[in-house]
Amino acid sequence: MNFVALKMLFGDRAKYLMLLAGLTFSTMLIVQQGSIFWGLMTWSQSGITNINAPVWVTDPNINQVEEIKPLADTAVNVVRSVPGVEWAVPLYKGVQRARLRDGNYEQIALVGIDSSTLIGRPHTIIEGRIEDLRAPDTVAIDQLAVQRLGGPDRMHLGTTFEVNDHLVKVAAIVQAQKSFQNFPFVYTTYERALGITPQVRRKLSYVLASPVEGVSPEELARRIHEHTGLGAFTEEQFGWKTVQWILKNTGIGVNFGTTVLLGFVVGMAIAGQTFYLFTIENLRQFGALKAIGASTGMLARMILLQSFTVGLIGYGLGIGLATLFGLTTARGGRLPFVETWPLLVGVGVALLMICSLSSAISIRKLAKLEPAVVFRG
Amino acid sequence: MNQTGELSGQERSHWLVRARGVTKSFGEGDTKIPVLKGVDLDVASGEVLFLVGPSGSGKTTLLSVIAGILESDDGDVRVLGESIQELSASAKTNFRRDHLGFIFQQYNLLPTLTAVENAAVPLFIQGVPKVEAKARAEDILKTMGMGERLMALPPKLSGGEQQRVAIARALVAEPQLLLCDEPTASLDGETGHRIVEQLCGVGKHPDRAVIIVTHDSRIFEFGDRVVHMEDGRVGQIRQGQGDFI
Structure with a gap:
């Protein structure tokens, strides 16, 4: 049968198309909103993922990666003294002001990395050499900085601009994940970052550390916290802490959750009503x-087959349309859009529920x- | 045969349907309406029986009880030797699937299936492979003069053609008992006659029987017996072309 x-x-045909439209719209809305939401969450962790360090040592009361609570300069050596630490290096992170040649100002996220090891450097170098950061007054900028600070014609290797009235020269162009605040990243050495930024009592933003072989990052984070009283998190723990803070304090989760729920309800209403009419x-x-x-x-199996068939087609079309949206609108990182397999599985389960109900x-x-x-x- | 519609003597050994003291009411309490008030009826194999009577006399209810679609309140209904009321719901469904054929006044064809697919539905339900089912349905439709209309959808068929598809659907699984509810009600006289002739041809088969509920007195001549129901009871009976007794 x-x-x-x-x-x-x-x-x-009419009811089939109505069902299909409802389920496609529902899938597309949930996937699109879910992908934008997860894109935003990815951006929110970019301050951590761009650095690529196993363990982050922070102020004990820190909530998230952009909430910088500077540490005492001695923290680096204190961390190095903890058993199980292979290396520990300082990291500066802060929002500063860049002055362009045409006199305009642009806010940037300045990142100061350890000059001897260059730990904290971005994964991908597009142009130039990151080692050239060791030369005087040099910086590396990301692609967003190229766009924001004048475009590729004016901002390239060798271009100079001012950061807090300090003249710096572009030595490398790197690829970095955009941040939640959408500030362009400018990398330099830790020491130069301290020199560029205004004088304050404490400037050490974070200490990055790595465990010796045989010690897990989780274990090292636990030991550092016990020995120093500082906050210590693995990269993943710090990322989740940041995501949780954003969900709790910004309302983003509620907004996106409402839209996703709306997609579910609309899909449910259209599919339920149309199926009922059909029956x-x-x-x-x-x-x-x-x-x-x-x-x-037998009749129940027929109804379920009809429901799951149209559901499967709607699922495919919905994901296709959402992906198309991601490929066009969000191309080049203009919009946060990260389509992950857990999201697709989740939407599949949601659609299964819609069809079943x-x-x-x-x-x-x-x-x-x-x-x-x-x-x- | 006696006046309650029972078969007697040698006839009794061939019965396909035997109903005794069947009662059925609808509603509860003060609104309870008795529709069947102790019906006795036998239908022999090879017999075409017309069940006639005014609206509300209980013809369709009796047909539904015989089919196991409605549960009688009291009495005993045996079809092909099975006591229908003693079967479980799923056993009744299987019994209908394997032994009964139905023709409805409104045809109830599936509008999105072609004529041949509609006729093959009982075989699909039985799990017969699609190709074989369609071949068998096609054969039956061809014998009914529908060879040119096999792929037509019901909305494109005339009333007579739709009823012929419905008959093919009822016959395709070779049921032993055919139950027809007003099969000519929506047809013109000539088409109705042709349809009834075909049904009666089926009923003449020695292992089968046909029960036709109808108001259409023009087709009585085709039946072996005409049983007249009135007020929930079997009343007069006419044998062949004779008078009601």
Whole structure:
């Protein structure tokens, strides 16, 4: 009867298209909003993921990576003294002001990395050499900085500009994940960053550390916290701490959650109503099938097959449209858009629920249907 | 045969349907309406029986009880030797699937299936492979003069053609008992006659029987017996072309 079920589904073109449109829209909305949400969460952790260090040592009361609470300069050596530390280096991070040649100002995220090891440097170098940061007054900038600070014609290797009235020269162009605040990244050495930035009592933003072989990052983070009283987190722990803070304090989670819920409800409403209408309009035919000898279980399987078939097609179309949106609108990192497999699995489960619940309404009707209905003229 | 519709003597050994003291009411308490008030009826194999009577006399209800679609309140209904009321719901469904054929006044064809697919539905339900089911349905439709309309959808068929598809659907699984509810009600006289002739041809088969509920007195001549129901009871009976007794 699978064949009969599918012909009933595809034969009623208007209802099939309405069902498909509802489920496609629902899938697209959930995937699109979910991907933008996760893109934002990825951006929020970029301050951590761009640095690529196993363990972050912070002020004990820190909430998230952009909330910088400077440490005493001695923290680096204190961390180095903890058993199990292979290396520990300082990191400066702060928002500063860059002055362009045309006199305009632009805010930048200045990152000062250890000059001897260059730990904390970005993963990908597009142009130039990151080692050239050791030369006087040099910086490395990311692609966003190229755009924001004048475009590729004016901002290239060798270009000079001012950061807090200090003249710096571009020695490398790097690729970095955008930040939640959307400031361009400018990298330099830790010592030069201290020289460029205004004088304050403490400037050490973080200490980056790595465990010796045989000690896990989690274990090292625990030891550093116990020995020093400082906050210490693995890269993953710090990332989640940041995400949790954002969800708790910005309302982003509620906003996106509401839209995703809306997608679910709209999908549910359209699919449920259309399926129910489909069942009601075919009630006599279903009654005839029951009279002829189709069991309720067989009719239920037919309804489920119809529901899951249109659900699967809607799922594919919805994901396709959302991906197309991501490829066009969010190209080049203009919009945060990260489509992950857990999201697609989650949407698949949500759609499965929509289809199951919609079918359940119809199946309930069919289960109660007296086949005697067919004998009424 | 006696006046309650029972078969007697040698006839009794061939019965396909035997109903005794069947009662059925609808509603509860003060609104309870008795529709069948102790019906006795036998239908022999090879017999075409017309069940006639005014609206509300209980014809369709009796047909539904015989089919196991409605549960009787009291009495005993045996179809092909099975006590219908003693079967479980799923056993009744399987019994209908394997032994009964139905023709409805409104045809109840699936509008998105072609004529041949509609006719093959009982075989699909039985799990017969699609190709074989369609071949068998096609054969039956061809014998009914529908060879040119096999791929037509029901909305494109005339009333007579739709009813022929419905008959093919009822016959394709070779049921032993065919139950028809007003099969000519929506048809013109000539088409109705042709349809009933075809149904009666089926009923003449020695292992089968046909029960036709109808108001259409023009087709009585085709039946072996005409059982007249009134007020929930079997009343007059006419054997062949004779008078009601």
